[in-house]
Amino acid sequence: MMTKNLLPLALGGLAIGTTEFVIMGLLPDVAQSLSISIPEAGHLISSYAFGVVVGAPLLVAFSVKHPPKKTLIALMIIFTIFNALSALSPNYYTLMVARFLAGLPHGAFFGVGTVVAVNLAKPGKQAQAIAAMFSGLALANLAMVPLVTFIGHHFSWRVAFGIVAFLGLITLFSLKLWLPNIPPVATPSLKDDLAFFKTKKALNIIAITAIGFGGLFAWFSYIAPYLTHIAGFSENSVSYIMILAGAGMVVGNYLGGFMADRMKPVLAAGILMISMVLILVAVFLFSDTKTSALILTFGCGVLSMAVGTPINIMMLKAAKDSQMMGAAFMQASFNVANSLGAFFGGIPLVYGLGYNYPSLVGAFMAFIGFILILIHYQKSKVE
Secondary structure: OOOOOOHHHHHHHHHHHHHHHHHHHOHHHHHHHHOOOHHHHHHHHHHHHHHHHHHHHHHHHHHOOOOHHHHHHHHHHHHHHHHHHHHHOOOHHHHHHHHHHHHHHHHHHHHHHHHHHHHHOOOOOHHHHHHHHHHHHHHHHHHHHHHHHHHHHHOOHHHHHHHHHHHHHHHHHHHHHHOOOOOOOOOOOHHHHHHHOOOHHHHHHHHHHHHHOHHHHHHHOOHHHHHHHOOOOOHHHHHHHHHHHHHHHHHHHHHHHHHHHHOOHHHHHHHHHHHHHHHHHHHHHHOOOHHHHHHHHHHHHHHHHHOHHHHHHHHHHHHHHHHHHHHHHHHHHHHHHHHHHHHHHHHHHHOOOOOOHHHHHHHHHHHHHHHHHHHHHHHHHHO
């Protein structure tokens, strides 16, 4: 349940979710503006994701001794500055750098925010508190991404990043006003933190996220050309259809939190991951009519958010005393998934195959994620 204390974290998720996902709906516009191909524009998605991967552990390591409120404010300042610079980038290469730098605070924000949300939650409601924070990501895809995609398509993609910078400013003020002053969360040394992430359990959860969740990004990274070239929608329809995907994400966000609080997180993750495999295969096979494409877009939206919370809880339980670093590594892993999905999903396009083929690649990646969940489940039973 959303409270005033959790609202600043949700607003941060709204801003971060908007910058992360709006580029996907604007790939054709960016490609045309900068005189590059759509697969090349897809590298901008990977650049942001790489920034998250680099920034998550490093910025958390530097911030553990500081109060969470000050840390979150500092991270949002970095986010706001580099999204503003993205709007002003004169060419493809400077935009790549700006996207990388804008991604640096992403994982650390959610890493610190996840631990703050858990500490603010009532007993037995930790998963729902995390879901409340991530509701900003879901709402970004329901409202802000379609709106900003529409504005970016009809005016300029640069305006879209300007709006994101403004959302960053709003988040800064809300953090200052409403987030409680909490003392620094007790954490082990950086050496002990990193030692945990060399264990098989941690590496398995990271692999589940990076590979399995990458399946949905293989589909979502190319959703705009998929909707226009395969399903037959007009370019002007894409921003409206993104609302449908966002509505699915809102439903999925609370579904994932509900399931993770009521069954073993690994079981919830397994159910949702195999569902992801099936729906991505369905996207490949049945996207040639508008009705089926809309239904499948909603379903993919549901699963894209639902699977995140159980996997986050799996990591928090495994990390124990390294929860903040664990949550940060999870965000890094989700963005490795973003990068891998965009990269592998783009390979069929390079060879001239249709825009429904990225979803087939995604189904294969999600199936690998499901197998890794089964392995994790079997090992947890032995332990």
